[in-house]
Amino acid sequence: MENALAVVTVVVVGLLVGVEFAVGVFFNPILDRLPDNGGLAGRSDGARVLGKVMPVWYIGSVVLGVLWAALAWGGAAAGLVTAATALLVLSVLMSIVLLVPIASRGARWTPESVPADWKQQIGRWDRFHYVRIGVIVTAFALMVVGLA
Template structure:
């Protein structure tokens, strides 16, 4: 059962990392290059869609990691799993304190209702997001090493 939990955790966290990495490295930079501030509508829509899904994904990943850490306690690799789970806790805290407040505002924006500094707010969100991506990539790497 522990092996199944380990594989499911690595797969779920890995897919989350892939989505967040793609948003950081590909999707948002593409949105930023759209003409006529088209990125504003795209980011606003993304904030609404991903803002509904990602909390469940982050918390689900954290629950899986915690369950794996508890079930593996005392085994080889348990420390890696525990540190990976702690990094997921950090990513959730970062999300709640730094990213969600910006994301909640972005979800309400449109061409007619965006603040004058919307691009600066987006760049601030991007910087926080890059750090969060680094944290979850490290967690994923620790889980992958613990799995093998």
């Protein structure tokens, strides 16, 4: 049971890391290079779509981590999984406090309603996102080591 849960958790968190990495390192920079602020619509749509999926994914990852840590308690992997889960909780808190407010505004932007400082706002979101990527990559690495 613990091994199956560990594998599922590592896969779910690994996919989460992959999506967040791709958004930060590939998709958003591609959108930002589109002429005439063409990336605004893509970022806005991405905020709407991912804003529905990512909360479930993040909370699900935390729940899986808690379950794995509970089953592993007293074993060699318990400390690593607990630390990884704590980092996932940190990433959720970062999302709620730092990223979601900006993304929620961005999800409503249209070419007609975009604020003058929208580029600064998405730049701030990007910086917070890179930090969050570092946090979840570290959590994932700890889980992989715990699985091994």
